[in-house]
Amino acid sequence: MALPNIFTSKISNQVISRINTLTPTTQPVWGKMNVAQMLAHSSVMYEMVYDNKHPKPNFVMRFVLKTFIKNVVVSEKPYKRNSQTAPAFIINDTRVFEDEKQRLIDFVSKTKELGESDFKGKESHSFGILSITEWNNMFYKHLDHHLTQFGV
Template sequence: MKNIFFKKDSAEIIKRINDLKTDSTALWGSMSVAQMLAHCNVTYEMVYDNIHPKPNGFLKIILKLFVKNGVVNEKPYPRNSRTAPQFIIKDNRDFDIEKERLITYIQRTQELGEKEFEGKESLSFGKLTAKEWNNMFAKHLDHHLTQFGV
């Protein structure tokens, strides 16, 4: 698995993002390429921007017990897997804006590095290791970039 904290790996992910076009089509699923980029941005919004509500205590326990491992392990996501409601993008998005936002988030994460993320609190899963953060970031990006053939 790629390591989002390594400059070489994050540059490779950014190259794949730059290979996307406004008319890139998904090999599976129903999102447009701009919606997919916005969808990928949600993960980073939850880290850097205070725009998503924290799950209540009960929901957080459910997420930790039943969802966390599937998100932070190294096993790839299956095609057409379900997603949390805040990740569903239904409206049209601007491809160039979403692409630039995603690249900026990836660069920021890489520059902050593993030390910044070791033991950092996740909005949904509680404290994660840097490896778990990387798996979550890299696996999600790879899944959706593969979905769009890049």
């Protein structure tokens, strides 16, 4: 079963529409993050693509990530609820809902505008070179997981 293509206008607009239904008081169906933290958490994967904000893992950690974690992240199999989160993705501080919402929408829009061709043969921060399908699965699955977590 192929996941919806986040690089298309149709799917990215659906994801943005789901993000836009969130409010500062939207409560999670499961998990500990509040909605602003979830939005910030969801932006981390895009920061790793577009910003030089997160240090790349060292050789040993990169080997572990590629060997044991990559398939969980880039496959079509949905994430389990309350799965362990990588340290870079843990958001414990207070975030401004509207700022985080707009930042995530901007990342989704930028990814759609660049298109899948921009990701062909592109190296990920943690997993090495990914196929377009793997990039799509990583982006879409993570967003869908957390939007579902908040009931949208």
